[in-house]
Amino acid sequence: MDPALPTDRPLVSVDLAIFTVRSGALHVLLVRRPDDRSEPYPGQWALPGGFIRIGLDDDLESCARRKLAEKTGIESPYLEQVAAVGSATRDPRGWSVTQVYFALIPSEGLHLQAGANAGAVEWHPLRGDHVALPLAFDHASLLQQALTRLRSKVEYTSLPAFLLPEPFTLPELQQIYEVVLHRPIEKSAFRKRLAAQALLEDTGEVRTTGKRPAALYRLRYRDRPAFFPRTFSPRD
Secondary structure, three states: OOOOOOOOOOEEEEEEEEEEEEOOEEEEEEEEOOOOOOOOOOOOEEOOEEEOOOOOOOOHHHHHHHHHHHHHOOOOOEEEEEEEEEEOOOOOOOOEEEEEEEEEOOOOOOOOOOOOOOOEEEEEEOEOOEOOOOEOOOHHHHHHHHHHHHHHHHOOEOHHHHHOOOOEOHHHHHHHHHHHHOOOOOHHHHHHHHHHHOOEEEEEEEEEOOOOEEEEEEEOOOOOOOEOOOOOOOOO
16 A cells, blocks of 8 residues: 555535525525434434445545435435535544535425435425524534525626526516615516527416416526626616
């Protein structure tokens, strides 16, 4: 063995900040850790995640998608790498590094299921950049990093559309943008931005939600977000 190679290795894991919009508010999915006292932070809430399995995971993203399915029973239409975080103190079991991802999913019709060693799985509303309960490990910091990345990209991409089930109306899409950005957007500027990017396609259907029917749309491409040439300003 090469003497330069370490004889002990850090724990390597993936953690996910899974976002959705429910009742007009941005929520994150949390799992309750088992009550087993031999485990770190027993009974405490945490982001879904877990250790990489060499025999099961071809790469980091495949690990993230596996843990998403194991712990929640769901698949995400959008998953993005955020950051790598590691230290000798973030996990009491030893030196550890985790790769943080965020995922975006619509919550309508979704039936969550706890799996693996998760005691429960629930949506929790975000209040600013945090949830109103303590999180295990350094997951409060990981959540803030994921949320910061999401909100910065919402300013110039179509990411909020991944939080909606298809088809959707333009007012529904604008509301999702405003929920994530936590501020209003001017209606005409918003629609001009969408039209300029050819982001949506009309389904030819309508939905009656107010005084008159609203046209229904879907994303032209669901495998990647569209990018706008400039951000939404507070005056938009």
